Amino acid sequence: MTNRLLFTVTMLGFLLCQGVNAQQNKATSEVSIKAGKQQAMLKTNIGIFEQNVEIIHGNRKINADRLEVHRREELGDNMQLLVATGNPARFLEKQSDGSELTASAQEIRYDVANRTLVIKGNATINQSGQIIQAQSITYDMDKQLISAERGEQDNARVHTILVPEKKSKNPDQGK
Secondary structure, three states: HHHHHHOOOOOOOOHHOOOOOOOHHHHOOEEEEOOEEEEEEEEOOOOEEEEEEEEEEEEEEEEEEHHHEEEOOHHHOEEEEEEEEEEEEEEEEEOOOOOOOOOEEEEEEEEEEEEEEEEEEEEEEEEOOOOEEEEEEEEEEOEEEEOOOOEOOOOOOEEEEOOOOOOOOOOOOOO
16 A cells, blocks of 8 residues: 555656746756645545645746645546645746746645636636636636736735836936
């Protein structure tokens, strides 16, 4: 039984490695998962990591109280869905231009094959100082498309904070 559990956890790590598109996989294919507790549900192909979870994979990092790694054929080519929950759960991805995309919410769902993030429950996404806050935010990483919605029971609205771009001062200006 121990060998089977070790094999399953190793396979989960391997499957996560294959979920990154080739452009972002230049730096490393190593997956590091740290947690106070982990278990594998062999019949349903779900890995569960709990207690101060940290997963690092290339340019991505997820911190959560609990992380579920779902592997199922109906999820597509890469077959993984990562579901991170916490108070809040956090997602960080370093972009190719050096900036960081950060997201936090009570639940973060990352569909590896489709490269989409769905964050729910006091959701916040921040990219280059531009902040969106809503009950639910969907981010298509390939299309660079963000969709935000207030909750059905919520009277609050989607809140967006736009920060002006800093322009460097040209010493020749004003002369």
